[in-house]
Amino acid sequence: MKSNSPKSMQVFVFLLLALGLIGLALGGYLTPVSRILLNPIISAQTWIAKRYQAVQSLITQPEDVTTLRQQNSALEAENSRLQVQIVELQQQVIEAQLLSTLVDYERRHVENLYIAASVIARDVSPFMHYVIIDRGSDDGLRKGMPVITQQGLVGSIAAVTAGAARVQLINDPGSSINVILQQSDVEAVLNGQITGEIELNMISQNATVQPGDLVMTSGIGGNYPANIVIGQVVTIRNEASSLFQTASVQPAVDFSQLEIVLIITNFQSIDISPLIPTPSSP
Amino acid sequence: MINLIGIILFGILTIFQSTIVSTMPLLKGTADLILLFIVAWALQDRVDTAWQWCLIGGIFASLYSALPFGSFIVAYIICVGIARLLKRRIWKAPFLAMLAAIFISTLVIQLISLIARLIMGVSLPLTNILNLILLPSVLLNLILAIPVFSIMHDMADWLYPEKLDV
Numbered sequence: 001m002k003s004n005s006p007k008s009m010q011v012f013v014f015l016l017l018a019l020g021l022i023g024l025a026l027g028g029y030l031t032p033v034s035r036i037l038l039n040p041i042i043s044a045q046t047w048i049a050k051r052y053q054a055v056q057s058l059i060t061q062p063e064d065v066t067t068l069r070q071q072n073s074a075l076e077a078e079n080s081r082l083q084v085q086i087v088e089l090q091q092q093v094i095e096a097q098l099l100s101t102l103v104d105y106e107r108r109h110v111e112n113l114y115i116a117a118s119v120i121a122r123d124v125s126p127f128m129h130y131v132i133i134d135r136g137s138d139d140g141l142r143k144g145m146p147v148i149t150q151q152g153l154v155g156s157i158a159a160v161t162a163g164a165a166r167v168q169l170i171n172d173p174g175s176s177i178n179v180i181l182q183q184s185d186v187e188a189v190l191n192g193q194i195t196g197e198i199e200l201n202m203i204s205q206n207a208t209v210q211p212g213d214l215v216m217t218s219g220i221g222g223n224y225p226a227n228i229v230i231g232q233v234v235t236i237r238n239e240a241s242s243l244f245q246t247a248s249v250q251p252a253v254d255f256s257q258l259e260i261v262l263i264i265t266n267f268q269s270i271d272i273s274p275l276i277p278t279p280s281s282p
Numbered sequence: 283m284i285n286l287i288g289i290i291l292f293g294i295l296t297i298f299q300s301t302i303v304s305t306m307p308l309l310k311g312t313a314d315l316i317l318l319f320i321v322a323w324a325l326q327d328r329v330d331t332a333w334q335w336c337l338i339g340g341i342f343a344s345l346y347s348a349l350p351f352g353s354f355i356v357a358y359i360i361c362v363g364i365a366r367l368l369k370r371r372i373w374k375a376p377f378l379a380m381l382a383a384i385f386i387s388t389l390v391i392q393l394i395s396l397i398a399r400l401i402m403g404v405s406l407p408l409t410n411i412l413n414l415i416l417l418p419s420v421l422l423n424l425i426l427a428i429p430v431f432s433i434m435h436d437m438a439d440w441l442y443p444e445k446l447d448v
Contacts, residue, residue: 017343038312120301121297121300121301121304121346122300122301122304122305123300123304123346123347123348124296124299124300124304124314124316124343124346124347125347125348125349125354125395126304126307126310126415126419127349127392127395127396127398127399127406127415128347128348128349129398130347132300142400158348159348166348168348173399173404173406174399174402174404175401185356194310194406194407194410194411194415195310195410195412195414196310220362255307276445
């Protein structure tokens with residue numbers, strides 16, 4: 001009995017201590033102590049866990065790298081495919097917008113019949129401002145038919161084969177068009193230049209021409225229908241010694257960006273050269 | 283066989299010239315791929331088809347140009363003649379011969395084009411032609427001359443292998 005009492009006392013003390021500690025812990029009085037005790041343990045645990053994960057990844061790495069490389073190649077291939085698709089779709093959007101504006105133009109000018117054609121080549125000589133289109137006599141194209149875009153006059157068909165046609169641009173040095181200035185009703189002749197610009201000639205000295213005047217086809221001469229926009233007057237040169245004024249014109253069409261054009265198929269140019277008197281004729 | 287290769291080569295070159303090179307002018311001048319390849323071919327040793335290739339190139343160029351048919355053929359024939367002459371004179375320095383031949387040939391081509399346009403009834407201002415077409419074209423052709431010569435040198439080695447003396 002005697003020997004049991006110290007043990008009972010010990011148990012009782014431990015119980016008291018345990019209850020005291022629980023009480024202190026519940027009351028939050030042990031938090032600083034537990035922090036001091038737990039922090040080194042947590043640090044050690046973290047350090048060991050990280051090293052273990054590093055060693056584990058080192059052991060399993062070759063397998064992962066192969067998988068990742070395969071996934072990477074597959075993703076890269078898909079990315080390339082999607083990029084190509086984006087470029088194609090962007091191109092289609094641009095083409096659709098262009099065609100839509102051409103259709104709008106066609107609807108606004110119902111008096112004419114049109115055929116659309118793509119510009120597929122340019123003349124190989126820098127002396128010639130011509131383009132080649134992908135429609136020819138099989139599509140009903142004939143020499144002399146006017147070629148336009150929604151912006152304005154491009155030129156006329158100079159030669160035709162079964163599947164293609166050559167178009168002389170209005171900025172070719174050999175091109176000559178009778179025009180009228182919309183604001184002032186002044187008639188003139190529009191000539192192309194080797195520089196790619198277009199110039200108004202044969203403007204009467206009495207005529208009043210202003211920068212910004214709209215230049216349109218007059219229809220005289222029978223080569224082009226009337227009232228097709230060509231461009232705007234930029235500068236006027238009026239020399240006292242010359243018989244006529246000249247003016248440079250900003251074309252409405254950007255000839256370096258020609259992609260799709262419209263050909264007016266119900267207009268046939270008239271050759272009036274036999275009617276022009278020559279010095280040898282009686 | 284060699285002429286068939288020439289037809290395919292100049293067909294492709296003409297398409298490149300009309301769709302890509304002609305849309306990339308320096309001022310208003312453009313490089314002339316057909317001229318470069320014809321002259322480079324004419325300057326190669328052992329090559330005996332220079333005149334045939336010149337004719338093929340001239341026909342292709344004429345098909346893609348509004349200049350009177352034959353203008354390019356005549357121009358390229360003169361250029362091959364010049365190249366052959368230079369090859370005999372400057373045979374020790376083929377690159378120099380190529381540069382000299384391209385310089386002179388570009389002038390010849392532009393002169394014949396100018397004459398052709400004059401015959402067509404279109405007079406052109408010479409100063410503009412010199413500044414905007416002639417000088418830029420010469421520059422572009424000279425830049426491309428050496429790479430084209432190297433390509434044609436390899437092609438000549440392939441089509442005309444050197445005979446070994448046993």
